[in-house]
Amino acid sequence: MAFGDTETQPQTQTPEVVQAKKHDQNGVDKVSHFTPTICVSDSALKFTNVLYNLTPAELYEHALKYEEGSFITSTGALATRSGAKTGRSPRDKRVVKDATTQDDLWWGKGSPNLEMDEQTFMINRERAVDYLNCLDTVFVNDQFLNWDSENKIKVRIVSARAYHSLFMHNMCIRPTKEELENFGTPDFTIYNAGKFPCNRYTHYMTSSTSVDLHVARKEMVILGTMYAGEMKKGLFSVMHYLMPKRQILSLHSGCNIGKSGDVALFFGLSGTGKTTLSTDHNRYLIGDDEHCWSDKGVSNIEGGCYAKCIDLSREKEPDIWNAIKFGAVLENVAFDDHTRLVNYADKSVTENTRAAYPIEFIPNALIPCVGPHPKNVILLACDAFGVLPPVSKLNLAQTMYHFISGYTALVAGTEDGIKEPTATFSACFGAAFLMLHPTKYAAMLAEKMQIHGATGWLVNTGWSGGSYGSGSRIKLAYTRKIIDAIHSGSLLKTEYKKTKVFGLEIPSEVEGVPSEILDPVNTWSDKNAYNGTLMKLAGLFKNNFETFTNYKIGEDNKLTEEMLAAGPHC
Ligand SMILES: Nc1ncnc2c1ncn2[C@@H]1O[C@H](COP(=O)(O)OP(=O)(O)OP(=O)(O)O)[C@@H](O)[C@H]1O
Ligand SMILES: O=C([O-])CC(=O)C(=O)O
Ligand SMILES: [Ca+2]
Ligand SMILES: [Mn+2]
Structure with missing residues (x-):
């Protein structure tokens, strides 16, 4: 059978479809039949066997037999190679x-x-x-x-x-x-x-x-x-x-x-x-x-x-x-x-x-995978510049600002020596997948967060104590403690202070996390370098946001104005 009628939508045809090759005790191929509705094309050169919704075991056998680079690992996973492309294009x-x-x-x-x-x-x-x-x-x-x-x-x-x-x-x-x-x-x-x-x-x-x-x-x-x-x-x-x-x-x-x-x-x-x-x-x-x-x-x-x-x-x-x-x-x-x-x-x-x-x-997965309205909206940035605080509490305008900015700065390959972190801004933390203008999604998020009273947070899972090269990545154990404090509500109860340039509210303490790392300035030995890097990052944020300043979010202009003011000041 073949696919892809180029002129019309799928037609009802009932070609013979091979579901899977099965073997009887003598090792002879046996074939089981199934007939999904799949369209036929003039471009069909010959009939092809369709392997329809095979099970993992059947797919393993196929991969191991016919696909180069397929192996079973010591824990039973199927190791495969994706060829020349190892990421999206x-x-x-x-x-x-x-x-x-x-x-x-x-x-x-x-x-x-x-x-x-x-x-x-x-x-x-x-x-x-x-x-x-x-x-x-x-x-x-x-x-x-x-x-x-x-x-x-x-x-x-x-x-x-x-x-x-x-x-x-x-x-x-x-x-x-x-x-x-x-x-x-x-x-x-x-x-x-x-x-x-x-x-x-x-x-x-x-x-x-x-x-x-x-x-x-x-x-x-x-x-x-x-x-x-x-x-x-x-x-x-x-x-x-x-x-x-x-x-x-x-x-x-x-x-x-x-x-x-x-x-x-x-x-x-x-x-x-x-x-x-x-x-x-x-x-x-x-x-x-x-x-x-x-x-x-x-x-x-x-x-x-x-x-x-x-x-x-x-x-x-x-x-x-x-x-x-x-x-x-x-x-x-x-x-x-x-x-x-x-x-x-x-x-x-x-x-x-x-x-x-x-x-x-995952043993504690919830099936079916549905839940009530969110209480916390956590924006993750891996800041390889090392100037964003490990955690800050955001108001709605700041949440929207950072959601539309969609910042992170990772360091690519480490092999060719130390490289400068490069800032990436990707609207809604996923510009590559957006179909409508980012402000459409942002407006919906703002409305939902407002109606359901969700709190926004910015969590830096990246560098502390300096940029990439001098500082180091925040310990996963600390980030988990921060996330625990957000979930439990205890982070709402602590004292906050506002940072200068980004205007972020940072807590004075988080259980299980050394308090001195909560304000990044404390972790940098070279304070001038810290200030310079902070201003550099602020500049990158401002540049990036320029394209969004002409768009309005929601019905009135209030949130848009607040949002524009919620970015860094320098
Ligand atoms: N403090 C930290 N917080 C979170 N992750 C950390 C931290 N330190 C190191 N890591 C590592 O960073 C990586 C985070 O990758 P993860 O798979 O969670 O990304 P993701 O956001 O799901 O990306 P994608 O959308 O590409 O799937 C993991 O390899 C994790 O071990
Ligand atoms: O899409 C991928 O290849 C991996 C992923 O989750 C992302 O990049 O967000
Ligand atoms: Ca992932
Ligand atoms: Mn993803």
Whole structure:
């Protein structure tokens, strides 16, 4: 059978579909049949076996047999390689500009949505579909997004690799047998051709990678990258379009809930601690990366977690460590040839090593992954300049200022000697996934925080005692104590003082954290260097915010004015 009717929406056809190869006692291939409704194309070159919603065990067998670089690690995870691309390719992400999207979407400066036309999309789509049709087998996953049962989205992922199928099996919500039988037509489909490139001579293409979204067709095409995060984050972009249309806010955040029912959101750019800090032994995990906030409360979009593994330690992150077992996908890690023990310190393939596992691999995950309205909204920044306080309490205007700024400063590779931290500003802590203008999401967040009385916090999970090179990263144990004090409410009761340039309210004490580190100035031996670095960072914030000064948030101008005043003064 084949995919991808280029003219029409999916038709009802009942081609023979091979669900999985089974072996009888004599080792002879037996085939089981299943017939999902999948469209047929004129571009079909031959019939392809569709491996439909295989189980992890079946996908392991496939990966180990046919996919180079696949191994079982000592704890039973499937180690895989994503090839040349070990991270997302944001400069290759395109969205079709048409009647549906031209007025609705965020285009132009700062927007992640590079435009393409319908014709080019169809060329890339045909290319992906033709490639998939040429393979002996393709994988199809039919799954769900969003634990909010009224706003569930049905997704279909067509891919070339067992690795991709297992990744999505883990990351999306897994249907029950009955749900799968009644799945019907998907709301959104991804055609992932993996390593097969786009043609650089095709209009709009600037490399051999292209990740293309067509909102009206409800389709995404991936060419020239095997990095599995493109599928996860591609669907997240789709949710950033669909959910706001239903007055639901989509969030690049982790989320957990305490025993007394208090919900916390953790916003932050990649590597700032969403997964690490939302995975908390004392609380129930709702999700680590993508959520919705509706009139009913919060819901996780996904069915799994995607944790960074670089320098992962059993002692500091036991729950994540233990989740890396049979069924988990481990990307681009190095391991011993014989013992298959993973060396998490090894960056030889990439610094962005990852584990993808179903959320129920975390023992205190809350299933279904939904909760009431958040009480705390925690903005995480990994400040490699070392001048932001480890924790500050924010008023609503400051929360909006920092949410729209979306600051972090990580240090990339450490191999080529000490490098200057580079500031990254990414609106709503996830500009790469936004479909509408950032102020739309910010206005929704402000309204929800106001209605439900949530408190905003800024937590620096980055450097203390100096910038990268002289200071060091704040101990995870201290950050956890800070987060504990936010959850328990004890941090609301302590005394605060206001910092000069950023006007941040910093507490005088936090249980379990040395008080002198709470004001970063105390931790720098060179006070001039501290002041200089602080002013430098303030300048970067101001520059970045200039593009947003002309936008209004909410109905009246009050919050906009307060927000503009809530940034650094220098
Ligand atoms: N003080 C700290 N607070 C939080 N994380 C820390 C701290 N010190 C070191 N780390 C490390 O920083 C990394 C945080 O990565 P994490 O996976 O939580 O990022 P993330 O925000 O979920 O990013 P992404 O959106 O890319 O998944 C982990 O490797 C963690 O061990
Ligand atoms: O999308 C990815 O590849 C990883 C991730 O969570 C992020 O970058 O926010
Ligand atoms: Ca994460
Ligand atoms: Mn993320």
